[in-house]
Amino acid sequence: MEIRSPAFKENARAALDDPQLRHALEHVKSGFIVKRAMAAEALPEFEKLRDSSKAIKDETLANLDKYLEAYETKVTESGGHVHWAESAADARDIILKICQSVGARTVTKGKSMISEEIELNDFLEGNGVQPVETDLGEYIIQLRGEHPSHIIAPAVHLARSQVEADFRRVHTHLPVDRDLTEPVTLLSEARKVLRAKYFQADVGITGANFLVAETGTSVIVTNEGNGDLTQILPKVHIVLASIEKIVPTLSDLSQVLRVLARSATGQDMSVYTTLSTGPRRAGDPDGPEQYHVVLLDNGRSSMIGTEFQEMLRCIRCGACMNHCPVYHAVGGHTYGWVYPGPMGSVLTPSLIGVDKAGHLPNASTFCGRCEAVCPVRIPLPKMMRHWREREFSRRLNPATQRYGLKAWAFFARRPRLYRLATSIGIPVLSLFGGRGRFKSLPLAGGWTRHRDMPAPEGRTFMQEWKQREAQKQGARI
Amino acid sequence: MNQQTPQSRRVGLFVTCLVDLFRPSIGFASVKLLEDAGYTVDVPMAQTCCGQPAYNSGDREDTIAIARKTIETFEDYDYIVAPSGSCAGMLKKHYPALFKDGDWAERAKAFSAKVYELTSFLTDVAGVDHVDVVHPGSVTYHDSCSGLRELGIREQPRKLLRSVGGLEIKEMPESDVCCGFGGTFCVKYPDISNRIVEDKTDSIRQSGAKTLLAGDLGCLMNMAGKLQRQGSDVEVRHVAEVLAGMCDTPAIGRRKD
Amino acid sequence: MSGREAILNRLRVALREGKDDATREQAVQARIAAAPRGVVPMRGRLPDDDRVTLFCAMAQKVSATVERVGSSANVPGAVAAYLRQRNLPARVRMGADARLGAMPWNTEPSLEIDSGRAQDEDLAGVSHAIAGIAETGTVVLHSGQDNPTTVNFLPEHHLVVVRAKDIVGDLETVFDQVRQTFGKGHMPRTLNFITGPSRSADIEQTLLLGAHGPRALHVIVVDGD
Incomplete structure (x- = not known):
């Protein structure tokens, strides 16, 4: 997808001016947060499970090459095929070749953010294969020619009336007088339309929440059941997963599953957790005849051994964005690429370059709520700061910012000069702030555009303190 | 265990740059609360800012220079107290991470162990x-x-x-x-x-x-x-x-x- | 160089620091073999009766309906009654599962049973679970010759039979059983963990049941046998 991250500020402005979006984002704020808190509260072992999940992902990443090889061996043993894709283009080509090998015309898809990352849909369409998204939210987004604004709730930015308009525009074969005013009628219609697609599809593509090295198993977690119908009805099941999705064993899977749904939607367990291993077995009445796994790198292996390695623990629950005040204000599309919110602010610069995604790690107040809820305890603010450090050392941030900062630091490093400058400047500033605050202030337009600036009380604390101490001394003599 | 009386325990007040420049009253209120709790309060003149503007802008070099100055200025006190969770957090949690190893890492660690935010110092350390x-x-x-x-x-x-x-x-x-x-x-x-x-x-x-x-x-x-x-x-x-x-x-x- | 080698090489170089390849390989194989358990919630560690009660409560909490029958002989009657109460045709899709096959379906002569994989128009499907999980109210089913996975997803109503004695406390216990049944490192093609009926909250975060899978999940717990 087109990278719109450099226009983050403009995107944000447009988002802030959109009252419908503001209304939609209220759902994120109220729903997800309370549900997660209740689920975490109800399980006494939740914090320990977070530690355990973090440790599992750390162990996996520290030996990722070995676990990937072990995983591959088991997939092959069970009759599946593993394909390794270094880049998005490699992954697209591999998938297209598989589709072409079975003469596929229609492909159903379970929700996969990786598929957004490699821009699979446009590519397949351009090559004569029709992709159909089956997750309700993702289906709506596809009809609109949009991209997800949230990694687990792709259509969270939309109102039901917008969905109704899209369904009427696209589902022209259905009676015009049908009722589409309620979510329930919209869901029924989507169910009916997509049922037909599942049976039409020659290939089903799903993502994977986890890959288990012990057994060569791919795991998907959904609430709708779309991921299951996508993989059990067509002849071919393709799993598209990035390399860091590995967990060592089924025991480890138990741990991460317990934190995933609770962190994401506040469920103890998502409705469908499905473990798939190889193609259908001899005598099986259903299931795919071919099973392929496409392992995508696309820049991830270069994060190993760097200060960004911990980002690869991410299990894509969305809790960080659900709790982010910046995400609440601007929504997911503002971030301008596939991954929004705090996890995107760390991951996106790794995948598309900090020169393009520089705003993302900067547009954070470092309030720390993301880290506080991350099920695998990724220090997101710390990593955003690492990106700022890289930007600073590469001189990528605006010159005015750099010079301002350097001038300030010059004084902050020299206490005597600092004292002198502030003891002159502050009383003067205070003098002008006659009403106790400023409505506008030169060089502080960013502040005073939206709020008043409290004026200094008078002299600095240090001036007053020195005087108090001198008086004390005098009194003693 | 702590055999000293509070009076013999010296607190270095980290005023914070905003309090210094904009609202000295907070500094004096902090001094009063600490003195009422029985501590001797000192305000070293060599302090400026905790360095967060540089730290959060990716300017590690200046951050480290500022951190060294702050540590030098305050490390001899029994406690370092700031009327700010943000600055205290910087001093306590982030300073030690700035120095990989060696002498400065040790000094930063020892320094940060003595840093507190004002209200938590009063309740958790001073027992107020x-x-x-x-x-x-x-x-x-x-x-x-x-x-x-x-x-x-x-x-x-x-x-x-x-x-x-x-x-x-x-x-x-x-x-x-x-x-x-x-x-x-x-x-x-x-x-x-x-x-x-x-x-x-x-x-x-x-x-x-x-x-x-x-x-x-x-x-x-x-x-x-x-x-x-x-x-x-x-x-x-x-x-x-x-x-x-x-x-x-x-x-x-x-x-x- | 193939993509595979390129990716693995990059990882190897980045990870080599500290430990050599052979040591890491050994450690990884040992960990996979040992499959150590992590944190298992106390919630499911209960005496048998309480565990079944918790399972039922948890399943109901996620909008499944639950009924308990005294013996497997009661299952056909329970299935027929479920359909009658909801004004559904007396017809179910069912795999050739031996446990289901052993039940006295002839006691419900009006009930039609379609075997084999499910079809789009099926209204009700009956499956037998290998286990229930008390900590979450989950039923566990696997694919196989006699257990079509489509029965779990295509019908509007999914009826799942689970024996009370197969209801365990936690996920780990199920995985241990799967390892025993299929051999360590081996799995059935599909292992489904199902926790309530299908749902979606994708439109204005309004939670609705029956997205793509079954609109209703009915769990029949068999206490006897």
């Missing part, structure tokens, strides 16, 4: 459980992010506030959500910061309290500025001013009429 002051009226308390999430400060200021005569705490919804200040964030992304602080002032109004308190001047200036732009008559003060009974100065952003 009440203050003998009166402040009639209702207050609401905003939990500033660094204090809350880096230092675990939530109950401490409330515990002390509950001992203030005539004071009623009216909690706002989502008191733990960021106010949108974020240091340089509020000037780099003013429109987003504005939306966040608008939501915050909504919450403050919903509390129905007459006074807004918090433990960080940056957040307070942000919220006070917004409240005043909106024409609100909610008074904004640092929690130390109320606890020290030093509310004779006009509230933040106000002048004596």
Whole structure:
């Protein structure tokens, strides 16, 4: 997808001016947060499970090459095929070749953010294969020619009336007088339309929440059941997963599953957790005849051994964005690429370059709520700061910012000069702030555009303190 | 164990640059609270700023230089106390991470172990459980992010506030959500910061309290500025001013009429 | 160089620091072989009766309906009654599962049973679970010759039979059983963990049942046998 991250500020402005979006984002704020808190509260072992999940992902990443090889061996043993894709283009080509090998015309898809990352849909369409998204939210987004604004709730930015308009525009074969005013009628219609697609599809593509090295198993977690119908009805099941999705064993899977749904939607367990291993077995009445796994790198292996390695623990629950005040204000599309919110602010610069995604790690107040809820305890603010450090050392941030900062630091490093400058400047500033605050202030337009600036009380604390101490001394003599 | 009397324990007050420049009253209130708790308070003149503006802008070199200066200035005190969760968090949690190993890493570690935010120092170290002051009226308390999430400060200021005569705490919804200040964030992304602080002032109004308190001047200036732009008559003060009974100065952003 | 080698090489170089390849390989194989258990919630560690009660409560909490019958002989009657109460045709899709096959379906002569994989128009499907999980109210089913996975997803109503004695406390216990049944490192093609009926909250975060899978999940717990 087109990278719109450099226009983050403009995107944000447009988002802030959109009252419908503001209304939609209220759902994120109220729903997800309370549900997660209740689920975490109800399980006494939740914090320990977070530690355990973090440790599992750390162990996996520290030996990722070995676990990937072990995983591959088991997939092959069970009759599946593993394909390794270094880049998005490699992954697209591999998938297209598989589709072409079975003469596929229609492909159903379970929700996969990786598929957004490699821009699979446009590519397949351009090559004569029709992709159909089956997750309700993702289906709506596809009809609109949009991209997800949230990694687990792709259509969270939309109102039901917008969905109704899209369904009427696209589902022209259905009676015009049908009722589409309620979510329930919209869901029924989507169910009916997509049922037909599942049976039409020659290939089903799903993502994977986890890959288990012990057994060569791919795991998907959904609430709708779309991921299951996508993989059990067509002849071919393709799993598209990035390399860091590995967990060592089924025991480890138990741990991460317990934190995933609770962190994401506040469920103890998502409705469908499905473990798939190889193609259908001899005598099986259903299931795919071919099973392929496409392992995508696309820049991830270069994060190993760097200060960004911990980002690869991410299990894509969305809790960080659900709790982010910046995400609440601007929504997911503002971030301008596939991954929004705090996890995107760390991951996106790794995948598309900090020169393009520089705003993302900067547009954070470092309030720390993301880290506080991350099920695998990724220090997101710390990593955003690492990106700022890289930007600073590469001189990528605006010159005015750099010079301002350097001038300030010059004084902050020299206490005597600092004292002198502030003891002159502050009383003067205070003098002008006659009403106790400023409505506008030169060089502080960013502040005073939206709020008043409290004026200094008078002299600095240090001036007053020195005087108090001198008086004390005098009194003693 | 600690055989010394508090009087022989010396606290170095890290004033914070914002308090130094904008609101000395908070500094004096902090001194009073610490002295009332029986400590000897000193304010070393060689302090400037904790370095967060540089640190959060990716300027590691200047951050380290500032951190060294601060450590040198304060490392001989028994305790280093700051009337700010954000600056105390920087000194306590982030300084040690700036130095990989060697002499400075050791010094930073020893230094950070002695750093506290003011209200948590009073309750958790000094064992203060009440203050003998009166402040009639209702207050609401905003939990500033660094204090809350880096230092675990939530109950401490409330515990002390509950001992203030005539004071009623009216909690706002989502008191733990960021106010949108974020240091340089509020000037780099003013429109987003504005939306966040608008939501915050909504919450403050919903509390129905007459006074807004918090433990960080940056957040307070942000919220006070917004409240005043909106024409609100909610008074904004640092929690130390109320606890020290030093509310004779006009509230933040106000002048004596 | 193939993509595979390129990716693995990059990882190897980045990870080599500290430990050599052979040591890491050994450690990884040992960990996979040992499959150590992590944190298992106390919630499911209960005496048998309480565990079944918790399972039922948890399943109901996620909008499944639950009924308990005294013996497997009661299952056909329970299935027929379920359909009658909801005005559904007396017809179910069912695999050739031996446990289901052993039940006295002839006691419900009006009930039509379609065997084999499910079809789009099927209204009700009956499956037998290998286990129930008390900590979450989950039923566990696997694919196989006699257990079409489509029965779990295509019908509007999914009826799942689970024996009370197969209801375990936690996920780990199920995985141990799967390892025993299929051999360590081996799995059935599909292992389904189902926790309530299908749902979606994708439109304005309004939670609705029956997205793509069954609109209703009915769990029949068999206490006897």
